[in-house]
Each structure stands twice: as C-alpha cells, then as structure tokens.
Amino acid sequence: MTAAIVIITVLIFIAAMLCAVMLIAWRSFGRPRHALVWALAFAVATAQWFSNLALRLQADDNTALHALTAALGCLSNALIAVGFVQRNRAPRRVRPLLAAALVASLLIGVANFVEPVMGIRYSTGLGFGGLMMLVSAFNVAGGFRQASLPERAVMVMLTLFAAIDFSLAAIAMGPGTANDEGSLFFFRSVVTMLYPIAFTGVGLFSVFLVAADLADDMRRLATSDMLTGVYNRRGFEDSAERAIRNAQRQRQPLSVVVADIDNFKLINDRHGHTVGDRALRHFASRLERLVRRGDLIGRIGGEEFALLLVNTRPQDALEVVERIRRDIAAMPVDGAARIVMTASFGVTGLRPGDISLASLLARADRALYRSKLEGRDRVTSADELEEVA
Known part of the structure; x- marks a missing residue:
C-alpha cells in the first residue's frame, strides 16, 4: 500500500467525520442552514476521496472517473463557500457559486475527454478551489475590522488555504500541454504533502466557527431580554x-x-x-x-x-x-x-x-x-x- 493510498483513506475518514460533526451541530444547535450545507459539502468530499481512491487502485487511466472526481471536488469547494455566504446572510451570492462549480466541472471534463492533459486537468480544479476559499474568507464577516477574533482567525486561515491551492495549481501547470511523467510525479508528491493539510484545516476551522457562533448565541441569550431583544x-x-x-x-x-x-x-x-x-x-x-x-x-x-x-x-x-x-x-x-x-x-x-x-x-x-x-x-x-x- 502506497503512502498516497494511506493518505486518501485517512482523508475519507476525516471528511466523513466532519460531515457527521456538522450534522450533529445542525441538529442540536438551532438548525443553522450553513451547518447543514457544510455537512453536505463534506459528504460530497467523502465521495470525492472514494473516487480518488478508486483511481489510485486502478491500473489504467480512467478518464470518466477523473472527470467525476474533479466535478465532486468543485462541488464540495463551492458548497463550503455557499455555507459561508449563508452564514453571512447573503443568499443572492449562492447561485453564482453553484454556476461557477458547474462551469469549472465542464472545463475539467473537456480537459479530460477532448484534450486529456494532466496539468490542465489538475490546475483547473485546484484554481477553482483556491477561488472558493477566497470567496469563503470574504464572506466570513462584513470586514476584517468588524470581525470577531474567531472570525479573523478563520479569514486568515482560509486565505492561507487559498494560497496553497493556487500554488498547487501553478505547480500543476508545470507539465504544460505534455504529460511529463517527471513533472507529474513532483506535482503529486507536493499535493500529497500540502493538500491534506489544507482540506483538514478548512474542515476544522469550519467546525471552530460553528462552535464560536454557538458560544456567541449562548452569551447573547444570557445578556438579552427574551421579549424585546434588547439587553437585560x-x-x-x-x-x-x-x-x-x-x-x-x-x-x-x-x-x-x-x-x-x-x-x-x-x-x-x-x-x-x-x-x-x-x-x-x-x-x-x-x-x-x-x-x-x-x-x-x-x-x-x-x-x-x-x-x-x-x-x-x-x-x-x-x-x-x-x-x-x-x-x-x-x-x-x-x-x-x-x-x-x-x-x-x-x-x-x-x-x-x-x-x-x-x-x-x-x-x-x-x-x-x-x-x-x-x-x-x-x-x-x-x-x-x-x-x-
């Protein structure tokens, strides 16, 4: 069993656990819609890592499975951004994000079926993921100065995760339009080291933000008059x-x-x-x-x-x-x-x-x-x- 297969297996369990945690948070803490969306995002991510594992275990290069894996990754990243948008109470921005995920999936599909170039295939998905992390960071709060300390921490970390995605996308473009095995091996090695950190970090900080919101709600309930909504x-x-x-x-x-x-x-x-x-x-x-x-x-x-x-x-x-x-x-x-x-x-x-x-x-x-x-x-x-x- 290779290191990549071990890491992917671990990521399957991490994604499934994050999905379960978000479902529990949604069910137990007043059913916030963004927690349910994040649960769905990590459920899609679980399916994505299963698809990625199937790719690693196959001897031949399955173009259809590559396209499916990339599409699931785009959808998962888009749903994470949708969750942050809903938490920020900006529902008008949801449809453009889902439309962008569809466009990115179509571009990756074209790259897989029409011109199967590994560099373009990987860089498109990673670039889209970085863009969704930036959208998420922008929608954590109305602005960095107005944000609470937990919100500022999440904004900084999402920006760092976006930088990781963009860096990996740039590395993926290294092979160019030719499937250079040496360059692809280097790219996959870097992905194996960095992408699990970014993915796990996004999940943990999403859970952290749900917990911070719950603490704020409890504090607000303790200091607010239930009838009028002003301070007690x-x-x-x-x-x-x-x-x-x-x-x-x-x-x-x-x-x-x-x-x-x-x-x-x-x-x-x-x-x-x-x-x-x-x-x-x-x-x-x-x-x-x-x-x-x-x-x-x-x-x-x-x-x-x-x-x-x-x-x-x-x-x-x-x-x-x-x-x-x-x-x-x-x-x-x-x-x-x-x-x-x-x-x-x-x-x-x-x-x-x-x-x-x-x-x-x-x-x-x-x-x-x-x-x-x-x-x-x-x-x-x-x-x-x-x-x-």
Whole structure:
C-alpha cells in the first residue's frame, strides 16, 4: 500500500467525520442552514476521496472517473463557500457559486475527454478551489475590522488555504500541454504533502466557527431580554460599566437615561398581557430606531428601560430623549386596540466622581421619579433637579 493510498483513506475518514460533526451541530444547535450545507459539502468530499481512491487502485487511466472526481471536488469547494455566504446572510451570492462549480466541472471534463492533459486537468480544479476559499474568507464577516477574533482567525486561515491551492495549481501547470511523467510525479508528491493539510484545516476551522457562533448565541441569550431583544439588566450593566470606564479613560462625556412606561398596569388590566407584551416590544423598537448605533439599550425592570448614550453631554441627551418622548406619544402600538402610550424619563451625565453605573442610575431614577410626580409624559434632568434643590 502506497503512502498516497494511506493518505486518501485517512482523508475519507476525516471528511466523513466532519460531515457527521456538522450534522450533529445542525441538529442540536438551532438548525443553522450553513451547518447543514457544510455537512453536505463534506459528504460530497467523502465521495470525492472514494473516487480518488478508486483511481489510485486502478491500473489504467480512467478518464470518466477523473472527470467525476474533479466535478465532486468543485462541488464540495463551492458548497463550503455557499455555507459561508449563508452564514453571512447573503443568499443572492449562492447561485453564482453553484454556476461557477458547474462551469469549472465542464472545463475539467473537456480537459479530460477532448484534450486529456494532466496539468490542465489538475490546475483547473485546484484554481477553482483556491477561488472558493477566497470567496469563503470574504464572506466570513462584513470586514476584517468588524470581525470577531474567531472570525479573523478563520479569514486568515482560509486565505492561507487559498494560497496553497493556487500554488498547487501553478505547480500543476508545470507539465504544460505534455504529460511529463517527471513533472507529474513532483506535482503529486507536493499535493500529497500540502493538500491534506489544507482540506483538514478548512474542515476544522469550519467546525471552530460553528462552535464560536454557538458560544456567541449562548452569551447573547444570557445578556438579552427574551421579549424585546434588547439587553437585560445583567447585559446592560456589564456593557455600561465598560463604556463608563472607557469614557473616563478617554475623558469623553456620557449620559444615562432611565425610562418608564406610564400607567403600564392599566394596559395589562384592560387589554391583557399579550397586548402588554406587544407594547413592551413596541417601546423597545422605538428606542432602537431613535438612538445611534453604539448606544446601549436595556430593559432593567418590568416596564422600565435604561439608555446609555456614548460621547453625549447631558444637555444633548435631553434633546435626544425629548425626541424619543414625542415619538412614543405619537406612535400607537400595532394591533386592533391602537393603544397610545406615554413614558417618563430621567437623565443624568457622567461626573468625575462616578466610579460605577449604580451612581448614575440612582440620579437618573430620582429624576424619573420627579417626572412621575409632575404628571408623567415628561423628561427631567438630574442636574437641573439638584440645582433647584
């Protein structure tokens, strides 16, 4: 048994195991579509390595089997790229990838049946594989700077695997248009050393990314309010403490707002808890629409919410919150009842002596209490309240 046959046999088991792992991940972790596509990609890769093994065991050069092996390889690489595209929520890019796999398979088929040149046959498949790895790296995240640490690692490794594929494709073109046995032997030796590393690496990093996504989902569930989708109290406090430390370090302004829906108990009593839940979701969605990306929103009590406005002075925060107050009063809750809500707000800014979120929340809460006492549906500044006192 040659070393190549041993390596191919090992790759069959690796591809089959990766397929099984992806199927388990898809079945157990919320059925993400990209995990199912990757499972299919590694199933196709398993068939490809079986076909490759059959080629090695045959004495003659089977042109049809060569074409089948190459077509399966193109399809597997295309499906890996499709999985990354689906994870990145860009479904419009899926069909072009599958069409490209079909074109590459046809080109390899032509190279096998019309002009059976080994160099062209191998370089086309490897070049297509490298292209699919680059597409995958491009679709891991919206950009390298916005990517998480696991996503950056996957992007770097996919780029390296693309470089391996392109290098092997260049080596494959070495024999040119003639089937030079010496050059082909060199090419196959290099493939035996490098391609298993690239293939196994792509599989392992795909599994790694699924695991990282699961960890992010679990972390998000632990810090998010299930009803409204904004931060829960724990998530808001953790993120706000980091924002406060950063503002103090950078000497930047920061404002905290506490909001409370007026007479929320009456909504529940008159219309039921289903409508009350809809009102809470409506309130949270209006807040998300009216604050900037990077500001924090949290549901810290039943009908009580908190905002942290980064790089915002208290007087500017008052203008933002007044705009929110008017929007809440003007936009009825969707549904047959068409409920019009109002809300009360308390606002405060970061001061030099503030060392934690608790002191800001306490001041904002006192301002909110004054808004309630003075008739609700209004905004009160903690600074102005203290000046009056």
